[in-house]
Amino acid sequence: MNPYIASAVAEMDKINISKLEHPGDEAMDPSSCRFIAAFARALKARKVLEFGSGFTSLLLAREIEPVEDNYLLSIDDSAAFSAQAREAFETSGCRTKAEFRVAPLRPRFYGPRLLLSYSLPKGLLEALGPFDLVLIDTPHHEFGREAVFYDAFRAVAPGGYVVMDDANLPKAEKVCVPNWRAAFGDAVDPILLEGIGEGLSVVEKVDERAPRYTAKGALPAGFKTLGAFGRLLLARD
Numbered sequence: 001m002n003p004y005i006a007s008a009v010a011e012m013d014k015i016n017i018s019k020l021e022h023p024g025d026e027a028m029d030p031s032s033c034r035f036i037a038a039f040a041r042a043l044k045a046r047k048v049l050e051f052g053s054g055f056t057s058l059l060l061a062r063e064i065e066p067v068e069d070n071y072l073l074s075i076d077d078s079a080a081f082s083a084q085a086r087e088a089f090e091t092s093g094c095r096t097k098a099e100f101r102v103a104p105l106r107p108r109f110y111g112p113r114l115l116l117s118y119s120l121p122k123g124l125l126e127a128l129g130p131f132d133l134v135l136i137d138t139p140h141h142e143f144g145r146e147a148v149f150y151d152a153f154r155a156v157a158p159g160g161y162v163v164m165d166d167a168n169l170p171k172a173e174k175v176c177v178p179n180w181r182a183a184f185g186d187a188v189d190p191i192l193l194e195g196i197g198e199g200l201s202v203v204e205k206v207d208e209r210a211p212r213y214t215a216k217g218a219l220p221a222g223f224k225t226l227g228a229f230g231r232l233l234l235a236r237d
């Protein structure tokens with residue numbers, strides 16, 4: 001097994017998740033939180049990028065605090081959730097350099113695939129990276145998670161990792177990893193940890209590669225994206 005994953009699995013039970021701090025269903029499952037913290041520790045991660053701000057922002061910020069020149073960039077489409085995560089971090093006394101950004105989710109073409117992705121200035125993630133670890137825990141709108149990987153890929157250091165929560169959920173999440181594999185081939189090495197929380201996909205970026213986005217399922221993906229975008233406009237702040 002991958003040594004960083006093996007180390008995190010062996011050590012994760014030692015990570016304390018305070019019942020007073022963990023907000024319940026709004027956050028990742030406590031076991032998944034334990035794994036991501038232990039994994040950041042095993043990697044000796046210095047720069048972490050997170051899509052989906054919340055309890056995990058504080059958890060990851062604390063984990064990288066001892067590492068020199070640390071940096072956490074946490075992105076969310078909800079101003080309210082971002083502000084809540086920022087406040088929890090700012091009142092915690094944690095001294096990690098952390099930045100919270102709000103970016104709306106918008107439809108965008110990735111080759112033939114119309115997907116929802118965070119609207120961020122071009123080149124921003126690359127300029128602020130390279131990141132050692134990326135956590136994808138975005139809202140569960142169809143295909144919201146697939147595009148985040150494409151956006152983050154160039155900002156991840158070779159040998160760095162992307163972890164996606166809720167990997168066991170049917171539909172969208174199960175679609176992501178095969179499509180990432182189709183796009184990047186053996187430049188990515190995914191491992192599914194089915195038994196932790198709602199499942200975690202841990203994907204190593206093996207080396208740099210230009211994506212070749214698959215046309216397979218692109219038409220239904222486009223319709224789902226437009227439907228999800230419509231629901232998002234009606235639902236969010």
Ligand SMILES: C[S@@+](CC[C@H](N)C(=O)[O-])C[C@H]1O[C@@H](n2cnc3c(N)ncnc32)[C@H](O)[C@@H]1O
Pocket residue numbers: 025026027028051052053054055056057076077078081137138139140
């Ligand atoms: C479930 S939150 C988890 C954030 C963080 N990674 C954690 O574990 O604490 C992930 C995403 O869902 C969104 N979200 C959380 N609760 C929500 C709700 N009740 N309605 C709509 N979106 C929600 C947040 O804006 C965030 O982008």
